[in-house]
Amino acid sequence: MKNRDQIPGCENCMHCAESIFKHLSPEEHALIEKEKVCNTYKRGSVIYHEGSRTNGFYCINSGVIKIFKTGIDGREQIIAFAKDGGIIGYRSILSGELACSSAKVIEDASLCFVPGETLISLVKTNGNFSMAIMQQTCKELGEANSFITDIAQKTVRERLAEVLLNLKDIFDLDQNNVLQISLTREELANIVGTATESVIRLLSEFKHDKLIDLNGRKITLLDIKALEKISNAFN
Amino acid sequence: MKNRDQIPGCENCMHCAESIFKHLSPEEHALIEKEKVCNTYKRGSVIYHEGSRTNGFYCINSGVIKIFKTGIDGREQIIAFAKDGGIIGYRSILSGELACSSAKVIEDASLCFVPGETLISLVKTNGNFSMAIMQQTCKELGEANSFITDIAQKTVRERLAEVLLNLKDIFDLDQNNVLQISLTREELANIVGTATESVIRLLSEFKHDKLIDLNGRKITLLDIKALEKISNAFN
DNA sequence: CGTGTGATTGACGCCTGTCAACGTCTGTGG
DNA sequence: CCACAGACGTTGACAGGCGTCAATCACACG
Numbered sequence: 160m161k162n163r164d165q166i167p168g169c170e171n172c173m174h175c176a177e178s179i180f181k182h183l184s185p186e187e188h189a190l191i192e193k194e195k196v197c198n199t200y201k202r203g204s205v206i207y208h209e210g211s212r213t214n215g216f217y218c219i220n221s222g223v224i225k226i227f228k229t230g231i232d233g234r235e236q237i238i239a240f241a242k243d244g245g246i247i248g249y250r251s252i253l254s255g256e257l258a259c260s261s262a263k264v265i266e267d268a269s270l271c272f273v274p275g276e277t278l279i280s281l282v283k284t285n286g287n288f289s290m291a292i293m294q295q296t297c298k299e300l301g302e303a304n305s306f307i308t309d310i311a312q313k314t315v316r317e318r319l320a321e322v323l324l325n326l327k328d329i330f331d332l333d334q335n336n337v338l339q340i341s342l343t344r345e346e347l348a349n350i351v352g353t354a355t356e357s358v359i360r361l362l363s364e365f366k367h368d369k370l371i372d373l374n375g376r377k378i379t380l381l382d383i384k385a386l387e388k389i390s391n392a393f394n
Numbered sequence: 395m396k397n398r399d400q401i402p403g404c405e406n407c408m409h410c411a412e413s414i415f416k417h418l419s420p421e422e423h424a425l426i427e428k429e430k431v432c433n434t435y436k437r438g439s440v441i442y443h444e445g446s447r448t449n450g451f452y453c454i455n456s457g458v459i460k461i462f463k464t465g466i467d468g469r470e471q472i473i474a475f476a477k478d479g480g481i482i483g484y485r486s487i488l489s490g491e492l493a494c495s496s497a498k499v500i501e502d503a504s505l506c507f508v509p510g511e512t513l514i515s516l517v518k519t520n521g522n523f524s525m526a527i528m529q530q531t532c533k534e535l536g537e538a539n540s541f542i543t544d545i546a547q548k549t550v551r552e553r554l555a556e557v558l559l560n561l562k563d564i565f566d567l568d569q570n571n572v573l574q575i576s577l578t579r580e581e582l583a584n585i586v587g588t589a590t591e592s593v594i595r596l597l598s599e600f601k602h603d604k605l606i607d608l609n610g611r612k613i614t615l616l617d618i619k620a621l622e623k624i625s626n627a628f629n
Numbered sequence: 630c631g632t633g634t635g636a637t638t639g640a641c642g643c644c645t646g647t648c649a650a651c652g653t654c655t656g657t658g659g
Numbered sequence: 660c661c662a663c664a665g666a667c668g669t670t671g672a673c674a675g676g677c678g679t680c681a682a683t684c685a686c687a688c689g
Contacts, residue, residue, distance in 0.1 A: 228543040231626060236543040253525070254532035259539055283525060286518030290488070293517065293524075296531045297489035303538035304494055308463040308471040310545050311587025315645070344668065352546025354646050359669060375654095375668095391466060550677070579636065589678050594637060610636095 169195070169271075177244050179295065180218075182288040187281060195271045206262040206270065207248055213258050215274045216249040222268020223330075223340065227349065228260045237350045239299070240265075240329055240340075249292070252278055265342070313391060315353045319361050321390035322350050323371070327380060341376040404430070404506075412479050414530065415453075417523040422516060430506045441497040441505065442483055448493050450509045451484040457503020458565075458575065462584065463495045472585045474534070475500075475564055475575075484527070487513055500577070548626060550588045554596050556625035557585050558606070562615060576611040 169180070169192045180188065200206065200222070207213050209229055219241055226239040226247060238260055241247045251258045252275040282289045309318060323338070330340040342350075348358040362378075365371045370386055372379035380386065404415070404427045415423065435441065435457070442448050444464055454476055461474040461482060473495055476482045486493045487510040517524045544553060558573070565575040577585075583593040597613075600606045605621055607614035615621065 228539060230543045230547040234547060236546050238539050238542060250532045250535060253528045254536065255529065256533070256536060259536040279525070282528065283521030286524070289521075289524045289528075290514070290518060293488045293528060293531065294490065296528065296535060297485045298491070300485060300531060300535045300538060301489065301491060301494040303535060303542060304463060304473050306542055307473060307538060307545060307587075308465045310542060311471050312465040312469060343666095352542075355667095356647085356669080357645060360645095363669085578634095590635090591637080591679085592677060595677095598637085 178218075179246065179288065179291045182285065182291050183281070184285075187285065187288075191273055191277060194277050195273050197269065197271045199267070199269045200264045201267055202264050204264045204268075206264065207258050209258055209261045211258050213248050213251050213275070215272050216252055216278055217247050217262075217270040217272055219243050219245050219247065220269040220271060222264060222270075223266040224262050224268060225265050225346070226260050226262050235346075235349045236352060237346065238303075242329070249278060250296070253282070253292075253296075265340075265346075310352050315351060315357050316361055316364075317389060317391050318351045318353075319347075319358060320365075320370075320386045322347065323378065323380065324383070324386055324390060327383070332380060336380050338378045338380065343376065413453075414481065414523065414526045417520065417526050418516070419520075422520065422523075426508055426512060429512050430508050432504065432506045434502070434504045435499045436502055437499050439499045439503075441499065442493050444493055444496045446493050448483050448486050448510070450507050451487055451513055452482050452497075452505040452507055454478050454480045454482065455504040455506060457499060457505075458501040459497050459503060460500050460581070461495050461497050470581075470584045471587060472581065473538075477564070484513060485531070488517070488527070488531075500575075500581075545587050550586060550592050551596055551599075552624060552626050553586045553588070554582075554593060555600075555605075555621045557582065558613065558615065559618070559621055559625060562618070567615060571615050573613045573615065578611065 169188055180191070183191070195218075197220070206217060206224065221243050224241045224247055225237050226241065227235040227237045230236055241262075247262050248258070282292060309321065313321070326338055326340055326342075330338060333339055344358050344362075345355045347362075348355045351358060362371065362373060365386075366373050368385075370380075370382045370389075372381055404423055415426070418426070430453075432455070441452060441459065456478045459476045459482055460472050461476065462470040462472045465471055476497075482497050483493070517527060544556065548556070561573055561575055561577075565573060568574055579593050579597075580590045582597075583590045586593060597606065597608060600621075601608050603620075605615075605617045605624075607616055
C-alpha cells in the first residue's frame with residue numbers, strides 16, 4: 160500500500176465533467192473519498208487477473224490500462240483501453256461474476272481502488288448515478304457488438320485501418336498527427352486479432368502508400384480519409 | 395395494433411422466476427401492465443431496425459428472436475438470441491443511443507411493448523430492479539467479450555462446434571438430442587461469422603465423424619464431449 | 630409445372646498464419 | 660568501453676484454411 164498522499168483527492172481527479180462521479184452528492188463523494196485506497200503502478204503491472212474474484216473497482220487518475228482476455232495458448236485479445244477519468248473492474252462487481260478479463264498497465268498509472276459494496280450501494284440508492292453506469296455499460300456493449308461484426312466480416316487490412324482510427328479517437332493525435340499512444344506491434348496485433356507479422360506487413364504497406372508514417376512505435380496518421388475508406392467505415 | 399386479449403396478462407408471462415420483473419412491487423407490475431401494448435409477430439417480421447430510434451423495449455412472451463447487426467454488403471452478424479422470458483431493445487433505451495442492432499422473428503412470437511420512460515423510471519427508483527438489469531447487461535458484455543476473443547483466435551471449425559454447444563445451452567435438446575431450434579445454414583454462418591458454404595462443409599464433416607446428425611434443419615448432437623474438445627472449451 | 634429459396638458440392642486462389650532467420654536497440658555486467 | 664543477452668521488429672518462404680464463384684440438386688408454393 161503506497162503513500163496515498165501522492166495522489167490528489169477526489170476533488171481533483173473526479174471532477175472531470177466526463178466522469179461518472181459527477182452524479183454523486185457531496186456526501187457520496189465524501190464516502191468514496193473515505194473508502195478509497197490509491198496506488199501507483201508501473202508499466203507491466205497487472206491490476207487484476209481474468210478469473211479472479213475482485214472486490215472493488217478502480218478509478219484511473221492517470222496512465223493507460225489495457226483490458227484483455229487470454230485465449231488459446233496465452234494469446235491476448237485486447238478488448239478495451241482505459242485512461243484517466245475512466246473506471247475499470249466494475250463489470251464483475253455488478254454482475255457478481257469472476258473477472259472476465261485482465262487489466263495491465265501500458266503507461267505508468269495511478270489508480271484509486273473503491274470497494275465493491277460502495278459501488279453497489281450507490282447504484283441502488285442513486286438513480287442518476289445508476290443510469291450513468293448503465294449508460295456506460297450499454298455503450299460498451301454496443302461497441303463490443305460492433306467489434307464482433309467487424310472482426311467477423313472485415314479483412315485484417317480493413318480492421319487495422321479501423322483500429323488506427325479508433326486509437327486516434329481514444330488517445331488523440333498531437334499537432335503533427337502522431338498517435339499519442341505507444342503500443343508494441345504485438346499489442347496492435349492483439350487488438351486487431353491477427354498475427355504480429357501481419358500487422359508489420361500491413362503497416363509497411365500503409366506507409367508505402369503514404370497513409371501513415373512510422374517511427375518506432377510512433378505512428379503518424381497522414382491520410383485519415385483514406386484510412387476511413389479502407390476501414391469501410393459503416394460505423 | 396392487434397387485440398391485446400390474445401396475450402396473457404403479466405401475472406402469467408412475467409412470473410417466470412428468471413424474469414427481471416420479479417424485482418418489481420405489485421404497484422410497479424400494475425404500472426407495466428397498464429402501459430404495455432402486446433402484439434404477435436410472424437417469422438421474418440422485424441421488431442426494430444438498426445439505426446432507428448426506439449421508444450421502448452419488448453418482453454418476449456413466446457417465440458424466438460434473433461438480434462443481429464448488418465455489416466458489409468448487408469451480411470448479417472447474429473449477436474444474440476432471445477426467447478420467452480427475455481427482454482430486447484432495452485440497451486438503446488438506457489444508453490440513449492440509436493438501436494445498434496436489428497431484431498427479427500425466427501419463430502412466431504408474441505411480444506409486449508413497454509415504453510422507455512417506464513423502464514427508465516423503474517431503473518431510477520427501484521434499486522433492486524436496477525441491479526438486475528445491470529447484471530443482465532454486464533453478463534451480456536462479458537459474453538460479447540468472450541465471443542470477440544473466440545472469433546479472433548479460433549478457426550471456423552472450432553467456432554462452429556462452440557456455436558452448436560451454445561445453441562444447446564440456449565434452446566436445449568429433446569430426448570433424442572435434437573437441437574430445439576431451427577436455423578438456416580446461412581443463419582448458422584451468420585452466428586459463426588463465416589460463409590454459408592463453410593458451415594455446410596463443416597457440418598458434413600462433423601456428420602461424417604459421427605459428432606452430429608443432420609435432418610434438414612434438425613441437428614442432432616451425438617457426441618458432445620468431442621464437440622467440446624473441438625471447440626477448445628476455455629470458457 | 631414454373632419459380633424461388635435454400636442446400637450441396639466442386640474448383641480455384643488469395644489472404645493470412647506459421648516458421649525461421651536476421652536485424653535493431655537497450656540495458657546489464659564484466 | 661565492449662560484449663552479450665533478451666526483447667522487439669522485420670522480411671521471406673510456404674502451406675493451408677477459408678472465401679468466392681458457379682453449377683446442380685432438393686423442396687415448397689402459387
